[in-house]
Amino acid sequence: MKFVFVAGNTETARIDGISAAGATPAMMVHTPSADLEIVTYGQPVRAPVVPVSPSGCPTPAVVTRAVYELVGFEQIAVDAGLARPTSAPTVSIGVDPGQNVRESTPVPAAAAAFKTARELGRQLPDEKLIIGETIPGGTTTALGVLTALGERPTVSSSLPENPLELKQGVIEVGLNASGLSAGDTAGDPTGTLRCVGDPVLATVGGLAVGATESGTDVTLAGGTQMAAAAALVRHAGVDAPLSIATTVFIVEDESAAIKELVADLSVDMTVTDPGFDQRDHQVMDTYLTGEAKEGVGMGGALALADQADVTMAAVREQIIEVYDRLLEQDEAE
Amino acid sequence: MKFVFVAGNTETARIDGISAAGATPAMMVHTPSADLEIVTYGQPVRAPVVPVSPSGCPTPAVVTRAVYELVGFEQIAVDAGLARPTSAPTVSIGVDPGQNVRESTPVPAAAAAFKTARELGRQLPDEKLIIGETIPGGTTTALGVLTALGERPTVSSSLPENPLELKQGVIEVGLNASGLSAGDTAGDPTGTLRCVGDPVLATVGGLAVGATESGTDVTLAGGTQMAAAAALVRHAGVDAPLSIATTVFIVEDESAAIKELVADLSVDMTVTDPGFDQRDHQVMDTYLTGEAKEGVGMGGALALADQADVTMAAVREQIIEVYDRLLEQDEAE
Numbered sequence: 001m002k003f004v005f006v007a008g009n010t011e012t013a014r015i016d017g018i019s020a021a022g023a024t025p026a027m028m029v030h031t032p033s034a035d036l037e038i039v040t041y042g043q044p045v046r047a048p049v050v051p052v053s054p055s056g057c058p059t060p061a062v063v064t065r066a067v068y069e070l071v072g073f074e075q076i077a078v079d080a081g082l083a084r085p086t087s088a089p090t091v092s093i094g095v096d097p098g099q100n101v102r103e104s105t106p107v108p109a110a111a112a113a114f115k116t117a118r119e120l121g122r123q124l125p126d127e128k129l130i131i132g133e134t135i136p137g138g139t140t141t142a143l144g145v146l147t148a149l150g151e152r153p154t155v156s157s158s159l160p161e162n163p164l165e166l167k168q169g170v171i172e173v174g175l176n177a178s179g180l181s182a183g184d185t186a187g188d189p190t191g192t193l194r195c196v197g198d199p200v201l202a203t204v205g206g207l208a209v210g211a212t213e214s215g216t217d218v219t220l221a222g223g224t225q226m227a228a229a230a231a232l233v234r235h236a237g238v239d240a241p242l243s244i245a246t247t248v249f250i251v252e253d254e255s256a257a258i259k260e261l262v263a264d265l266s267v268d269m270t271v272t273d274p275g276f277d278q279r280d281h282q283v284m285d286t287y288l289t290g291e292a293k294e295g296v297g298m299g300g301a302l303a304l305a306d307q308a309d310v311t312m313a314a315v316r317e318q319i320i321e322v323y324d325r326l327l328e329q330d331e332a333e
Numbered sequence: 334m335k336f337v338f339v340a341g342n343t344e345t346a347r348i349d350g351i352s353a354a355g356a357t358p359a360m361m362v363h364t365p366s367a368d369l370e371i372v373t374y375g376q377p378v379r380a381p382v383v384p385v386s387p388s389g390c391p392t393p394a395v396v397t398r399a400v401y402e403l404v405g406f407e408q409i410a411v412d413a414g415l416a417r418p419t420s421a422p423t424v425s426i427g428v429d430p431g432q433n434v435r436e437s438t439p440v441p442a443a444a445a446a447f448k449t450a451r452e453l454g455r456q457l458p459d460e461k462l463i464i465g466e467t468i469p470g471g472t473t474t475a476l477g478v479l480t481a482l483g484e485r486p487t488v489s490s491s492l493p494e495n496p497l498e499l500k501q502g503v504i505e506v507g508l509n510a511s512g513l514s515a516g517d518t519a520g521d522p523t524g525t526l527r528c529v530g531d532p533v534l535a536t537v538g539g540l541a542v543g544a545t546e547s548g549t550d551v552t553l554a555g556g557t558q559m560a561a562a563a564a565l566v567r568h569a570g571v572d573a574p575l576s577i578a579t580t581v582f583i584v585e586d587e588s589a590a591i592k593e594l595v596a597d598l599s600v601d602m603t604v605t606d607p608g609f610d611q612r613d614h615q616v617m618d619t620y621l622t623g624e625a626k627e628g629v630g631m632g633g634a635l636a637l638a639d640q641a642d643v644t645m646a647a648v649r650e651q652i653i654e655v656y657d658r659l660l661e662q663d664e665a666e
Contacts, residue, residue: 040409045456072405076373076422087453089409089422120420123378 001128002074003221003297003304004207005039007032007090008081010098010106010198013137017166020053020158020291021136027051028136029083035061035134035296036077036088039068042322043329045087050326053158057286058323060298063274064132066318067301071308073130078120078207080113081199093117098198101141102170104177107202110193114206121210128217130245130304131207132297133225135200142228144171144196150183151231152264155224156256160290164255171196189232201225205232212240219243220267221300223250223293227261234265241268246299248273249287272302274319275312283323284316334461335407336554336630336637337540338372340365340423341414343431343439343531346470350499353386353491353624354469360384361469362416368394368467368629369410369421372401375655376662378420383659386491390619391656393631396607397465399651400634404641406463411453411540413446414532426450431531434474435503437510440535443526447539454543461550463578463637464540465630466558468533475561477504477529483516484564485597488557489589493623497588504529522565534558538565545573552576553600554633556583556626560594567598574601579632581606582620605635607652608645616656617649 013019013028022028027049034047038061044050051059068075079090083097095113099106107113121129135141139155147153153171157163175181178195185192193202208218208229220226223246230242244267250258251271262269276284286292305315346352346361355361360382367380371394377383384392401408412423416430428446432439440446454462468474472488476497480486486504490496508514511528518525526535541551541562553559556579563575577600583591584604595602609617619625638648 041458043458045453045458078422087424087456089411089424091420091422120378123420125374125376125378 001130002076002124002126003130003132003300004076004078005036005132005134005297006078006080006200006203007036007134008097008198008200009083010135010137010141011100012098012140015170017163018140019136021051023052023054031059031136032134033082033084033086035059036086036090038062039065039075039296040077040088043326046085050330053291055286055291057291058283059296060292060294061296062322063298063319064296064301066315066322067305070310070314070318071304073304078203080203091120093203095199095202101144101174101196102177105194107194107197107199110197110202111190113199113202114190114193117203117206118210121207122214124211124216126216129211130219130221130297130300131204132221132300133200133204134296135198138198138200138225140167140170141196141198141201142225143167144174145192145201145228146231147171147182148175148180148185148192148196149231149235150186152257152261154255154257154261156250156253156293158292162253162255187235189236201229201232204229208233209236209238212238219245219300221245221297222295224256224258224261227258227265230265230267243268243270245270245303247294247302249290249293253293270303272299272306274302274315279316281320283319334463335409335457335459336463336465336633337409337411338369338465338467338630339411339413339533339536340369340467341430341531341533342416343468343470343474344433345431345473348503350496351473352469354384356385356387364392364469365467366415366417366419368392369419371395372398372408372629373410373421376659379418383663386624388619388624390624391616392629393625393627394629395655396631396652397629397634399648399655400638403643403647403651404637406637411536413536424453426536428532428535434477434507434529435510438527440527440530440532443530443535444523446532446535447523447526450536450539451543454540455547457544457549459549462544463552463554463630463633464537465554465633466533466537467629468531471531471533471558473500473503474529474531474534475558476500477507478525478534478561479564480504480515481508481513481518481525481529482564482568483519485590485594487588487590487594489583489586489626491625495586495588520568522569534562534565537562541566542569542571545571552578552633554578554630555628557589557591557594560591560598563598563600576601576603578603578636580627580635582623582626586626603636605632605639607635607648612649614653616652
């Protein structure tokens with residue numbers, strides 16, 4: 001088994017009010033590079049900051065790292081259009097960061113990225129891949145993908161109040177810029193990605209398609225972005241079983257309708273509740289208010305902990321340990 | 334602790350009779366990329382072949398992978414001038430493959446590579462780094478470095494009969510091309526690397542210097558190439574303790590004089606004997622004839638197994654398992 005972390009950027013994240021995946025819009029661009037370093041090393045190395053939301057909710061990479069420290073899974077990181085350098089070791093897909101989804105062609109090299117990722121997915125010798133993502137603004141491009149494919153156009157948000165109308169407006173502009181209407185790119189995953197996607201979705205989709213082609217079991221670790229990736233896989237004609245592993249925070253977000261989404265796509269879903277209400281701590285509190293919810297494979301990591309019979313109480317304590325270490329490092333600098 | 338694998342190429346390997354790190358000179362260029370994949374995934378993924386010597390001795394990456402499968406250490410790979418793509422995740426140093434050491438400036442960007450690696454070494458949060466290498470032709474450039482620094486000019490070989498005179502002739506040409514004599518670049522590690530080194534030595538040297546600067550314990554896993562790296566660290570003015578972990582095959586190679594080398598440089602040495610004479614198998618036999626001897630962190634991996642109380646008998650059986658898997662894959666393709 002390998003946990004694959006696919007990281008990249010899209011200019012879509014710069015749209016005001018779209019994402020909480022960074023303290024400020026200027027800091028948000030570093031989030032995916034920092035997330036990979038936190039998962040790999042337990043702390044940022046080259047990245048300048050620990051990613052937090054504007055209100056201080058720490059990145060779900062902290063949760064994934066905490067589970068890693070308890071369970072010790074094998075991991076590889078994939079550079080699917082990082083805008084900033086990272087000291088985490090990465091497999092490069094050779095794709096640039098995505099442009100703003102409001103433009104006509106935000107991912108000109110979507111087909112090449114999908115193909116490269118598909119080959120990688122086919123070649124990896126593991127029996128099982130768990131695939132996570134980190135890309136600020138990614139739920140908006142996921143909405144673009146679901147809409148263009150003609151699937152249920154609902155996504156979650158890293159903000160407590162999902163700015164769904166804002167996202168829908170952005171995607172309407174994006175579809176218009178590409179001369180498309182909802183459902184127009186059904187059956188054409190790479191055309192969809194090229195016009196309204198992002199490089200991370202192109203890579204996750206390609207990896208999943210390639211992996212299923214070589215008989216590898218695929219779990220998509222995340223929320224509605226991973227549902228969009230699953231939709232891409234289905235529209236590539238793949239009937240193989242697919243699973244999503246996500247958090248209770250996504251399922252409780254009624255604006256996201258993830259249960260209906262995965263049912264539409266014939267995708268199994270595992271939902272893990274880390275029990276943050278049972279531990280009075282600022283990290284837990286921010287998640288309980290509906291911030292972050294998912295990302296960097298959090299739901300898949302929690303499911304792994306569960307399968308390894310590590311209690312959620314132990315996971316919560318380890319989250320605090322990872323978080324305290326990050327704070328110490330921040331203060332030391 | 335992290336095991337860091339630094340991989341790259343030098344055109345020096347194309348000189349006839351210099352290296353056994355590939356079945357043919359044309360295949361040898363793929364060896365470092367394949368070695369990283371074997372250590373990361375247990376088999377080549379994108380690389381076209383399992384690296385073997387002309388007589389069929391498999392790469393020491395097989396040994397390192399076997400220990401990984403038994404002990405489970407954390408690993409990161411560093412691209413220090415790979416000439417061929419790899420599907421292993423890598424941290425890029427941003428340096429090109431080295432040119433032939435007979436030319437005047439085989440590593441024009443040596444100083445930049447050394448600096449980048451030094452920063453990485455300083456930033457990695459681990460308390461201990463074990464650093465291995467894979468670069469065909471690397472003992473010849475190591476001889477160049479030792480000679481130019483004025484250290485004992487002796488190195489080992491991946492061939493049973495060390496072509497030391499050939500290497501000395503190559504280095505003499507290289508020094509002349511750079512307008513240098515033995516000892517001329519003492520105290521100038523990056524000048525040395527630029528004129529008679531390779532990008533892997535530049536990276537290992539920089540990593541080790543940076544790591545010691547931030548109080549990280551450094552073990553150089555390898556033979557005389559790692560002694561050359563240690564010499565670079567000493568000539569950078571670093572007095573911190575340094576260790577080399579190598580195999581009995583290097584120590585038994587009298588042409589290499591590793592004991593004298595490490596004594597000159599005030600470097601501790603751990604020598605591990607995997608007991609290949611106690612297991613009748615073609616892999617073991619090729620090592621016993623003096624092929625390969627070291628590389629891809631083999632000596633460091635064996636020392637880790639020893640520290641983890643894994644017996645060498647268990648390591649030998651796991652080596653056979655990894656090797657058989659590689660053969661099966663080769664036949665399936």
